[in-house]
Amino acid sequence: MSLDLVTLGKRLKEARENCAITQERAAEAIGAPRTALVHIEAGRRVPSTLELSDLAELYKKPVTHFLSRTASQEEDALEEVTLHLRVERAFRENPVVKCSIDKWLGIVREGAELNILLGASTHDALPFYTQSAPKTLSEAFQQGESIAEQERKRLGLGENPVHRLQDLLSSAGAWVASVNLPKEISGMFLHEHSLGPVILINNTHPRVRRRFSYAHEYGHALIDRKQDATAMVSTQANSTERTEKRANAFAASFLMPQNGVRTYLSSIDKGGPTRHVHAVYGIAGSEQSEERSAPGSQKIIYQDVALLARYFGVSYQAAVYRLRDLNLIGASELHSLLEQNEQANSYLKILRFIDAVDTEDSAGEGIEDTGELVSQVVYRAIEAYRREIISRGRLLDLGTKIGISGKKLIELAEAAI
């Protein structure tokens, strides 16, 4: 390998510009004058190993991204660039978010590389449901609903609520994390052959909305991932697109299965017909008896929906719309129940079902929930160290990247030997 300083400088410059970082700030990060950075980017000055590592860290890229590469590394890099361009396109107006996504993708990449070193399969275990692009909204709903039913069946979920959606997704080979994103973005689905599916959810949204977003992006992963790099961002602006509607229908049906909703309502004696006809066959012929429910007893009111929402771990609003989709309420009930959104959330708060509350003040406090993603990487790192596949120094670097003390990580890894 021969080092090409001009190419190295060019890659460093590109990475800096992609993160919208000024030369001054980059120079400050490596403790050098701006002219030093100018010379490095022009290929006229050799960066020290520490300067190069610091710049890589600042630009959320691995050091190897900047150094000369082998043919296979070039191939991976090309795919990485394709995904990067898709993220770039989606966040052209918001380089800070783009850089933050690069950070999480960097951690995912570490996990994927550990997978390769451990000899684990790089193929994700998620099935792919081939679907033509929906031509109408109705078709989008049907496709989403049908795939959710198939997926529930495949996973043997029956009609029960899904509790730890993140666990389910990560055990299927997806990398998942709840990170800070702008309010208007609910989540995103990214896919690249060497990484597998990546789902990032907006941590600033209330828990119930985050669950819906996980399921929504899960839908994208099952239906919309392509052979080449895919980046789909779910925002308020694109929520009317048919592929987004299809992912919503998937999420609603996956989280609130039709039979599950009916069984739940039946258990609280709600939503049934007001008139039951019992027919008994006998020797003398069939006999019929009719039973009428007390007037108004079957009417679904806000507290029924709030408790249904809590049972399935979705927002009150999502539960209202699901009841309408299943024809369990009509248009006028939909309207009046939606108007009682505030009342329903206050009801859940009084009952201390805080997890089910869907209000701004119940949103995440800015502490990103990346435990699942970090645990996926730590698990592989300890295993790789135990098997002498990675070194102590690599554990220190991984610790820096995932925000865990490298000393602690080494101690944990040593304890596994």
Added chain:
Amino acid sequence: MEVALTAGTTAKMDREDAVSDTSVLINFLAVGRVDLFVDHPKYRFVITDHVRREVTRHYPEEFERLELALNAGELEQITVASVEELEIFGELISSPKRFGSGECAAMAAAIYRKQVIAIDDNLAIKHLAKAYPQTRIETTQTLVVGLIKEGAITDSYGDWMKQEWESNYRFRLKIGSFRELL
């Protein structure tokens, strides 16, 4: 605990230059005996700026001791910044991402400068032996043996340090006592 003898019984001028990785440096810092490291009778150690960064980031308790040694001029810090070193660094760090950047910087400096490297990681030692067979390697264990042989510490003191590393720092040596190696 037996009191250690004073380090540096060999004339310091005869010492050979050596580069230390974090793994070895940290062991001496952890037991509060960085003096044994900087006054090692056989080697005059330098550390890379990368190693210093690793101690700063991951070993806050040991960081202060390292800073004292650096500020007192007992230990020298180097920057790894030649094209050749950066090339070796690139080879090591992408082979395929088994090593950390601090380790790679220390190894690159030792390889290019043809100096001894002090490193404890087994994987790194095996890689150096295979890919850079001319590189001479010392470990915490061999350095302590050297200290005992030179009379800088007693074997009992070496065993005390070994015990400390095992009990408090999860660093294990595959020997029962340093006496076995003398």
